[in-house]
Amino acid sequence: MPLLEVRHLVKEFSRRRGIFGATSVVKAVDDVSFTVERGETFGLVGESGSGKTTTGRCILRLIEPSSGDVVFDGKDVLTLSRGELRRARRDMQIVFQDPYSSLNPRMRVGDIVEEPLVIHRLGSKAERRARVRELFDLVGLNPDHLERHPHEFSGGQRQRIGLARALALNPSFIIADEPVSALDVSVQAQVVNLLMDLQQRLTLTYLFIAHDLRLVEHICSRVAVMYLGKIVEMGETARLFATPQHPYTRALLSAIPVPDPDAPRQRIVLDPNSFNRAAPLREIAAGHYAAT
Amino acid sequence: MIRVGTVIVLIAVFAATLGPVLTPYDPSAQTLAQRLEAPSPAHPFGLDELGRDILSRLLSGARISLLVGLAVVSVSSLIGMTLGSIAGYFGGGVDDLISRAIDILMAFPGILLAIALVAVLGPSLRNVVLALCVIGWVGYARLVRGQALRAREFEYVQAARALGAGPARIVARHVLPTAYPAVIVQATLGMAGAIIAEASLSFLGLGVQPPTPSWGTMLDAGRSHLFDAPHLTVFPGLAIATLVLGFNFLGDGLRDRIDPKAET
Numbered sequence: 001m002p003l004l005e006v007r008h009l010v011k012e013f014s015r016r017r018g019i020f021g022a023t024s025v026v027k028a029v030d031d032v033s034f035t036v037e038r039g040e041t042f043g044l045v046g047e048s049g050s051g052k053t054t055t056g057r058c059i060l061r062l063i064e065p066s067s068g069d070v071v072f073d074g075k076d077v078l079t080l081s082r083g084e085l086r087r088a089r090r091d092m093q094i095v096f097q098d099p100y101s102s103l104n105p106r107m108r109v110g111d112i113v114e115e116p117l118v119i120h121r122l123g124s125k126a127e128r129r130a131r132v133r134e135l136f137d138l139v140g141l142n143p144d145h146l147e148r149h150p151h152e153f154s155g156g157q158r159q160r161i162g163l164a165r166a167l168a169l170n171p172s173f174i175i176a177d178e179p180v181s182a183l184d185v186s187v188q189a190q191v192v193n194l195l196m197d198l199q200q201r202l203t204l205t206y207l208f209i210a211h212d213l214r215l216v217e218h219i220c221s222r223v224a225v226m227y228l229g230k231i232v233e234m235g236e237t238a239r240l241f242a243t244p245q246h247p248y249t250r251a252l253l254s255a256i257p258v259p260d261p262d263a264p265r266q267r268i269v270l271d272p273n274s275f276n277r278a279a280p281l282r283e284i285a286a287g288h289y290a291a292t
Numbered sequence: 293m294i295r296v297g298t299v300i301v302l303i304a305v306f307a308a309t310l311g312p313v314l315t316p317y318d319p320s321a322q323t324l325a326q327r328l329e330a331p332s333p334a335h336p337f338g339l340d341e342l343g344r345d346i347l348s349r350l351l352s353g354a355r356i357s358l359l360v361g362l363a364v365v366s367v368s369s370l371i372g373m374t375l376g377s378i379a380g381y382f383g384g385g386v387d388d389l390i391s392r393a394i395d396i397l398m399a400f401p402g403i404l405l406a407i408a409l410v411a412v413l414g415p416s417l418r419n420v421v422l423a424l425c426v427i428g429w430v431g432y433a434r435l436v437r438g439q440a441l442r443a444r445e446f447e448y449v450q451a452a453r454a455l456g457a458g459p460a461r462i463v464a465r466h467v468l469p470t471a472y473p474a475v476i477v478q479a480t481l482g483m484a485g486a487i488i489a490e491a492s493l494s495f496l497g498l499g500v501q502p503p504t505p506s507w508g509t510m511l512d513a514g515r516s517h518l519f520d521a522p523h524l525t526v527f528p529g530l531a532i533a534t535l536v537l538g539f540n541f542l543g544d545g546l547r548d549r550i551d552p553k554a555e556t
Contacts (some may be wrong), residue, residue, distance in 0.1 A: 089456040091378055102447035106469050115465075118454040165451065 001074065002035035003173060003205050004059070009033070009068035011054050028054045030229035035283075036173075041199065041206040043220030043237065045213060045252070051229040052209045056175045058182070059207070060094055061085060072173070079188055090120060093166035097178035099158035103150040109161050110146030116168040121224070135164040140194060156187035160194065175207045180215070190221060213256050222287075225249050231281060235288035245290035247275045294545025300538025308358050311351030319348040320503045328521040336521040341513055346523065349505040350531050356506045357487045357535065360417070364424040364486040365479045371425065372432025373475060377463045379433070380440025391437070394430050402427040403489060411475055420499045424489050428482065439471035442542040446470075473550040480543035484536040491532050507532050 011029040018021070029051045036042040044052045044199065058065040061077060070077040073090060080088055096102035103112055110132055117128045133143040139160040150158055159179060166174055180188040194221060198204060210216050216223055217237055224234040225248065233246040244250045251270035258265055281289045307314070317335075323343035331338040337346035379390035397405075409423035443449055443466065452462050468497025493499035502509055507528045514524025 050482075062450055062453055086456040086458075089454060094451070094454045096447045096451060098447055102451055104448040104466055108467075115452070115457070119452075119457045119461065157514075162451070165455070169455070191422055 003038040004036040004207070005069070005071040006035070006055070006059065007033050007069040007071070009055065010066045011051075011058050011059055011063060012066045019202065027229050029058060032068075032226070032229075032231055034231065034234060036205060036207055036225050038172075039199075039203055040221045041208050041219050043216040043223035044207060044209045044226060045211060045216050045223060046226035047211060047252075049228075050226040052226050053177055054143055056177050056207060056209050057093065060089070060092060060175065062094075086120075089162060090169040091124070091171050092173045092175070093169065093171040094175045094177060095159070095162050095166050095179045098182050099155050099162060100150075100182075102162050103158055105150055108147050108149060109122075109153070112150070112161060113146075113164045113168055116165060122169075131168070132164075135168055138167065138198070139164045154187075155183050156191055159183060159191050163191075163194070163198075167198070170202075172203070173205045173207070175209065177209045178211070179208075181183060181210065181212060188215070195219070213241075213253065225252065228277070228289065230277070233290040234281065235285075235290075239285070239288055243288075245284055245288070246292055247271070249290075293541045294549065297541030297543075297545055300534060301542055302458050304354050304358060304538065308354040311348070311354060312489075314344065315346035315348040315351060317348045319352045319505050320344060328517060329523070331520070331523055337527045338521070340510070340522075340524050341517060346510075346527055349510060350507070350527060353505045353507045353510060353528070354531070354535070355508045356417070356500055356504070357490060357532075358420055360424075360490040361483040361486040361539075363421045364428050364489075365482045367421070367425045368428030369432045369479050370474055370484070372429035372434075373436050373468060373471070375429065375435035376436030377440045377468055377471070379438040380458065381444055381463050381467055383441075387437075390433065394434055394437075397427055397430045398434075401425070403492060406489060406493060407496065407498060410493060411434050414497045415493075415501060417504075420490055420493050421494050422430055423493075424486055428486070431478055431482065432475060434466070435474050436471045439474065440467050443467045443470045477543050477547045477550065480539055484539035484543070487532065487536055487539070 009029055009032045010027065011255075013026045013028055014023050015026065024285045032051070032055055034042070044055065046052050054063060057063040059070050059077070063260065065078065068078070072088065075088065077085070077088060103109070107245060110129075113132045113135055114128050116124060117131060122128065123131065132146060136143040136146065140210055141160050141164070150161070153161065179195065180191050183191060192215065195206070199206060208216065208220055220237050222235065224231045224239045225240075225246065226232070233240060233244065233249045239248065239251065244253055248270055251268045254266065254268040277292045281291045284290050284292070312319075321344060323339070323348060325343065327341055327343040329335065329339040335345050337350065337380070338345055340349070342540065377391050379387040405427055406420075406423040409426060410419050410436050413419040413422065440463070446466070449466050452466055490499055490506070491508035491511065494506045495512045497512065499508055500506035510528040511525055514521070514528070517524050
């Protein structure tokens with residue numbers, strides 16, 4: 001049984017222009033289905049506005065989806081009551097893109113990491129403090145810096161703090177929403193390695209949202225490509241990168257920078273009319289789906 | 293500016309707490325033989341229509357002014373912050389309800405509403421505070437609502453939700469603190485407003501009742517002697533103007549400190 005199963009997820013945002021204007025509906029997530037197996041890293045890629053972040057937030061119910069099912073560890077997340085959802089959230093966490101806005105600037109970092117334990121009333125004050133030190137150690141931060149404020153840390157360190165907070169409740173599943181795209185390239189590698197190292201040590205499952213394809217190729221076992229709210233192609237990473245089937249995937253892959261200025265390369269420019277946007281996903285090879 | 297404001301406010305607080313110790317006269321002791329006597333070394337601010345020492349009365353009046361200001365500001369900021377953060381954080385129907393209440397109260401001339409309320413409830417210090425709170429919370433609520441609307445979208449608020457924090461905790465720990473600087477500025481300026489409002493209501497006979505000295509009632513008493521004994525009105529008037537100016541300076545200064553971009 002997969003750890004996470006998303007079925008026909010839809011999120012519509014409606015907006016009315018003026019008081020008497022017509023309501024326009026934007027489908028940010030349009031009938032998205034995929035599964036994430038226990039222990040794997042599933043990549044969700046696409047350009048900004050493709051709906052990948054909204055999909056992640058709908059799974060955690062940070063945004064309420066319009067319709068569809070999200071089954072996590074056998075439970076339908078979307079039908080949980082408030083109390084059940086609270087408990088379920090101990091098992092599924094999120095790491096945000098922006099390490100600056102994701103930490104409350106008025107709180108000490110030790111309190112930020114301790115907060116999940118306080119919310120779920122876990123342990124005594126001393127036990128919680130000990131756990132926070134342990135978590136700081138786990139993500140490679142100095143446990144003597146608990147009393148500092150977020151602004152005293154670098155972007156990479158802040159992302160580690162965000163990660164420590166997400167790990168505090170011992171979740172089995174983490175949505176990493178562009179966790180390194182706001183960081184310097186040199187720091188990106190450190191944080192990615194930390195994520196992979198933690199996955200091994202704590203047997204974590206990741207839903208990795210990204211637009212950096214090289215990164216996705218490096219760490220994801222399977223990947224889904226989103227375009228305008230729909231998944232247009234999905235499959236094993238190696239296979240999908242080697243034999244992309246959908247025109248959008250091909251265009252996206254051709255845009256990966258090559259670290260050689262003389263290398264011959266051909267950018268494919270996507271012609272939005274060259275394919276049928278309503279085409280359903282179909283299996284074109286074992287485990288490889290494309291909407292062509 | 294912030295220094296001038298701080299000094300004025302500190303002097304007022306000092307006078308209000310130590311006032312009775314500082315002057316040798318009882319603020320309500322009458323010496324009718326010396327009524328309306330002009331300022332002299334023994335009575336630097338002169339004596340009023342019943343022969344009471346005006347300086348002593350000003351010092352005990354400062355206590356009333358500051359107490360009313362403090363009571364109004366704390367009660368209305370508490371109500372305003374609660375309702376404002378509820379409206380801003382939850383949005384939807386609750387927001388509509390609270391926002392319409394704010395709009396309606398904003399459309400009323402505040403002091404008229406306070407006069408009407410005190411007229412109905414009966415003149416007393418408690419009712420003055422009550423009436424001023426009824427209109428006072430609106431400013432804080434509007435301010436905090438705006439901040440809460442903004443803070444709701446912050447990623448650390450989303451993170452708290454993802455961790456399973458309840459709305460009460462999120463509002464208290466993550467949303468409200470973003471509004472504190474603005475609330476402090478508003479509260480300082482609100483002190484000035486409350487002091488003026490209390491003086492106005494007392495001047496109209498709707499506030500503090502004689503013989504308790506209040507700057508507003510002192511102005512009212514001096515009104516009939518405006519030409520033969522102007523010191524009856526000049527000193528309380530100066531006291532009100534100075535203290536209000538002090539709080540305004542302090543508030544403006546704080547605002548500039550907190551948001552350097554808004555400096556003019």
